[in-house]
Amino acid sequence: MTEAPAKPAGGGAPPLRGRPTASRLAQYLLLQALIAALCIFVLRLPLPEPASRYLVSDFSLADRGETRSVTLPDFVPTRASMSDSALFTGRFSWSARDAGSGWSVYLPRFTNGIVMLVNGVEILDSRRDSMANRGDRATPEIALVPASLLRDGENELTIRLFVWGPISGFLDKVYAGPDDALRPAYEQRTLLFVTLPVVFAAWQGILAVILAVMWAMRRSDTAYGVLAIAMTLGAVQAFLQTTIDQPAFPVLNATLLAAAPLESGCVLAFGILFFTRKWPRLWGPLIFLPGVILVLIGLFGETETLRQSFLLLGIPTLGVHLLVLAAIVGASEMRRQDVPSLLLGCAITIVMTSLAHDMLEVAKIIPDHRIFYTRLSYSAMLVAIGAGLTFRFAQALNRVDGFAAHLAIQLRAAEEKLKASFAREQERERAAALARERARLMRDLHDGLGGQLVSIVALSERDKDSAGIGDAARAALKDLRLVIDSMDDIGGDLMLALGSWRDRAAAQLRPHEIALDWRAVPPGLPVYPELRPWHVIQIIRILDEAVTNAVKHAGAKRVTVSIETLESADGERGCITVADAGKGFAVEGDRRPSSRGVRNMKNRAARCGAELELSSGSGGTTVRLQLPRRFPEGDAVAG
Amino acid sequence: MTASAEQVPAQQITVLLVEDDPPTLWRLQDALDKAGFDVAAAATLAEARASLAARTPRVLLTDLQLPDGHGVDLIRETRARLPDTEIMVISALGDEQTVISAITVGATGYILKDAFPSDIAATVRDLVAGHSPISASIARFIVRRTQASAEPPPGPELNTAKLTPREIDILWGIAKGFSYAEIADHLGMSKQTVPGHIKSIYRKLEVHTRGEAVFEAVQQGLIKL
Numbered sequence: 001m002t003e004a005p006a007k008p009a010g011g012g013a014p015p016l017r018g019r020p021t022a023s024r025l026a027q028y029l030l031l032q033a034l035i036a037a038l039c040i041f042v043l044r045l046p047l048p049e050p051a052s053r054y055l056v057s058d059f060s061l062a063d064r065g066e067t068r069s070v071t072l073p074d075f076v077p078t079r080a081s082m083s084d085s086a087l088f089t090g091r092f093s094w095s096a097r098d099a100g101s102g103w104s105v106y107l108p109r110f111t112n113g114i115v116m117l118v119n120g121v122e123i124l125d126s127r128r129d130s131m132a133n134r135g136d137r138a139t140p141e142i143a144l145v146p147a148s149l150l151r152d153g154e155n156e157l158t159i160r161l162f163v164w165g166p167i168s169g170f171l172d173k174v175y176a177g178p179d180d181a182l183r184p185a186y187e188q189r190t191l192l193f194v195t196l197p198v199v200f201a202a203w204q205g206i207l208a209v210i211l212a213v214m215w216a217m218r219r220s221d222t223a224y225g226v227l228a229i230a231m232t233l234g235a236v237q238a239f240l241q242t243t244i245d246q247p248a249f250p251v252l253n254a255t256l257l258a259a260a261p262l263e264s265g266c267v268l269a270f271g272i273l274f275f276t277r278k279w280p281r282l283w284g285p286l287i288f289l290p291g292v293i294l295v296l297i298g299l300f301g302e303t304e305t306l307r308q309s310f311l312l313l314g315i316p317t318l319g320v321h322l323l324v325l326a327a328i329v330g331a332s333e334m335r336r337q338d339v340p341s342l343l344l345g346c347a348i349t350i351v352m353t354s355l356a357h358d359m360l361e362v363a364k365i366i367p368d369h370r371i372f373y374t375r376l377s378y379s380a381m382l383v384a385i386g387a388g389l390t391f392r393f394a395q396a397l398n399r400v401d402g403f404a405a406h407l408a409i410q411l412r413a414a415e416e417k418l419k420a421s422f423a424r425e426q427e428r429e430r431a432a433a434l435a436r437e438r439a440r441l442m443r444d445l446h447d448g449l450g451g452q453l454v455s456i457v458a459l460s461e462r463d464k465d466s467a468g469i470g471d472a473a474r475a476a477l478k479d480l481r482l483v484i485d486s487m488d489d490i491g492g493d494l495m496l497a498l499g500s501w502r503d504r505a506a507a508q509l510r511p512h513e514i515a516l517d518w519r520a521v522p523p524g525l526p527v528y529p530e531l532r533p534w535h536v537i538q539i540i541r542i543l544d545e546a547v548t549n550a551v552k553h554a555g556a557k558r559v560t561v562s563i564e565t566l567e568s569a570d571g572e573r574g575c576i577t578v579a580d581a582g583k584g585f586a587v588e589g590d591r592r593p594s595s596r597g598v599r600n601m602k603n604r605a606a607r608c609g610a611e612l613e614l615s616s617g618s619g620g621t622t623v624r625l626q627l628p629r630r631f632p633e634g635d636a637v638a639g
Numbered sequence: 640m641t642a643s644a645e646q647v648p649a650q651q652i653t654v655l656l657v658e659d660d661p662p663t664l665w666r667l668q669d670a671l672d673k674a675g676f677d678v679a680a681a682a683t684l685a686e687a688r689a690s691l692a693a694r695t696p697r698v699l700l701t702d703l704q705l706p707d708g709h710g711v712d713l714i715r716e717t718r719a720r721l722p723d724t725e726i727m728v729i730s731a732l733g734d735e736q737t738v739i740s741a742i743t744v745g746a747t748g749y750i751l752k753d754a755f756p757s758d759i760a761a762t763v764r765d766l767v768a769g770h771s772p773i774s775a776s777i778a779r780f781i782v783r784r785t786q787a788s789a790e791p792p793p794g795p796e797l798n799t800a801k802l803t804p805r806e807i808d809i810l811w812g813i814a815k816g817f818s819y820a821e822i823a824d825h826l827g828m829s830k831q832t833v834p835g836h837i838k839s840i841y842r843k844l845e846v847h848t849r850g851e852a853v854f855e856a857v858q859q860g861l862i863k864l
Contacts, residue, residue: 442734447704450731451660454752458662477753481732485776489783499775499816511755524815 054177109172200379201238223273230266262291275332340388347384546578556582574627657701674760684708718745779814
């Protein structure tokens with residue numbers, strides 16, 4: 001059977017939510033009509049036949065005591081007894097010249113069983129071929145006639161036709177000819193009507209296993225369980241041995257052969273559960289009623305009754321089930337426009353078309369060739385179910401992958417955020433601890449040491465001789481303020497530390513009548529996030545030393561502090577310059593200011609990774625402190 | 640500070656000096672006396688209250704740690720009762736702990752206890768002329784408080800919600816050591832208006848009642864949320 005290609009209309013088109021339902025429905029119905037038309041076209045295609053010159057068409061039929069001459073194909077009525085067969089007798093000619101090639105008799109189609117004799121010798125009994133005994137499979141038969149049986153000239157061909165219903169006996173055209181001329185047609189029919197159904201039955205068996213496993217793992221998905229039952233029924237039925245003479249369990253055999261309505265009921269139940277997601281408690285069980293009745297008849301009734309009721313009850317049930325299923329799947333396709341619904345919808349159309357074809361044939365409304373396609377077309381549905389399930393599975397996997405990827409991204413983001421917030425938290429903890437410590441220290445110093453130093457300053461001022469003590473106490477106070485000040489969190493903005501230092505330096509210079517010329521242009525220096533209090537102390541002490549030198553040794557009237565950011569090839573660098581217009585000194589010599597002081601300044605600068613340049617001449621002294629691009633974490637110079 | 644205004648003769652400026660450490664009191668009084676101010680002195684809170692009841696000084700200079708109480712209470716009372724009196728706190732270290740708590744009750748500056756006599760006189764004169772001094776470290780403390788942070792840094796409570804962006808910019812400039820002229824130039828304003836802004840900053844940092852302080856804290860908390 002041709003797998004209907006779902007090319008037109010909504011086949012591959014993405015779902016369009018805004019489209020009115022009516023147009024969508026029309027599209028869907030048009031597609032189904034196209035498929036049905038294609039199906040009919042395929043069903044009416046002629047089957048392969050050998051050359052007509054090998055046709056044996058004139059037979060005399062001996063049936064129920066009457067003898068008449070017939071032209072095949074011919075029908076004989078159903079009979080009750082297996083021993084009562086219709087006897088067809090015909091002739092074919094064979095010449096001894098044909099002895100080189102094997103001579104065969106080919107029977108494309110018959111119902112239900114035949115025994116073939118050539119010149120009175122039986123050469124074939126189809127009843128021993130279980131495939132041939134199934135009415136739903138158009139099994140052909142071919143028999144090689146032993147050369148010793150053949151006579152030159154006319155040969156007699158006798159066919160006994162056994163009929164066991166439920167439909168009338170049928171014998172299609174018979175061919176007698178060279179084996180190599182007949183066999184290709186036979187092989188093609190075998191492939192189509194014997195091998196293919198077996199292949200699909202195997203596929204149905206695999207589906208049954210897959211669905212059963214799926215249902216076992218996901219008990220809540222009843223739909224899969226129901227479909228697994230349907231597939232199991234179908235697979236068992238397809239592989240059932242149907243020997244007529246001595247079936248092992250005749251009752252069970254007959255019952256299973258009549259299980260098709262039960263199978264179709266299960267498929268319908270699956271459709272309802274899968275596509276509507278709710279089970280109609282009221283009329284749901286009615287789906288299985290015909291199937292159950294047939295099984296009961298099979299188990300307790302006569303085989304003949306079962307055959308008749310299968311024809312009258314079973315086949316229409318199949319039709320009804322298919323119609324309901326088609327409606328459900330169609331509605332689902334209208335609602336969701338997904339691939340499984342579309343595939344199954346098309347497959348149902350194929351099966352329905354085939355069923356209609358077969359019923360019309362049995363009713364002899366269309367030419368009856370006794371070729372039944374329903375079971376074969378059912379494989380389209382199996383393919384659709386398999387494809388639909390795989391599609392759903394792949395879709396679920398994609399969704400899981402997407403979810404997992406999304407989760408991984410979210411997790412990574414959360415991790416980053418957590419890390420950043422942890423680092424921030426640590427930084428804040430550190431700053432808060434420092435601030436608390438500073439506040440405590442400040443309170444202590446303010447209440448104790450600070451007041452006492454102020455008292456010393458005050459006392460020393462009363463007595464002109466103790467001016468040195470006052471200066472020392474003042475210097476101690478200044479240093480105390482520097483230490484407290486540099487412990488403050490300035491967020492890496494060195495300008496904030498320099499601002500307080502400016503106040504202190506100006507206060508220090510004022511009594512000596514030295515002006516502080518502060519040259520800074522906003523924004524001043526770059527921000528150093530890695531700046532720590534100990535860096536600040538070192539820098540401020542260097543500047544203090546430079547200013548103190550200017551006061552003590554230079555005799556200058558003005559100290560200039562310049563703060564600037566220098567643009568260099570490798571980025572911005574801060575630079576602080578303290579210059580006085582005083583006497584100056586020899587940089588390299590041992591003369592004042594003490595070389596120890598200069599060494600100290602250089603040492604402090606090195607520990608901060610800064611560069612200190614000292615130049616002195618008659619024009620005054622300049623201390624130039626070039627800040628590093630990045631302040632070192634630990635002491636750059638130990639000690 | 641910078642230029643000192645000389646509109647009011649020093650003799651007419653009455654100063655009440657409250658300081659419990661005798662050498663320090665003597666030192667400050669000496670500096671102010673020599674500059675020509677009319678100085679009254681008190682060593683305790685009680686003496687200071689008695690002096691304030693007898694005479695309204697133009698300027699009040701007070702230490703915070705006093706033997707019979709806290710200078711903050713004296714500042715608050717004076718601010719409420721004598722709105723024309725300028726108030727300054729005397730601090731050993733000029734630390735924000737002392738200065739900010741004084742500012743929030745109405746002080747508009749501080750003098751270091753070890754400041755040179757000339758500086759002490761100049762500061763008082765500037766204050767009377769309407770120039771509230773503000774040091775870089777105090778400005779720094781205030782602007783650091785204007786920055787959003789999860790938990791308030793330790794130290795005195797300070798509500799900076801009322802400060803305008805311009806005032807905060809000025810405080811940043813002072814904290815970084817820029818002169819009034821540089822700040823004014825950078826912010827595109829007149830140099831003369833800077834002292835007015837600083838006075839306004841002091842007034843905005845003042846908390847008038849305890850209830851208001853709580854209300855504003857809650858409001859700030861809500862804003863942060």
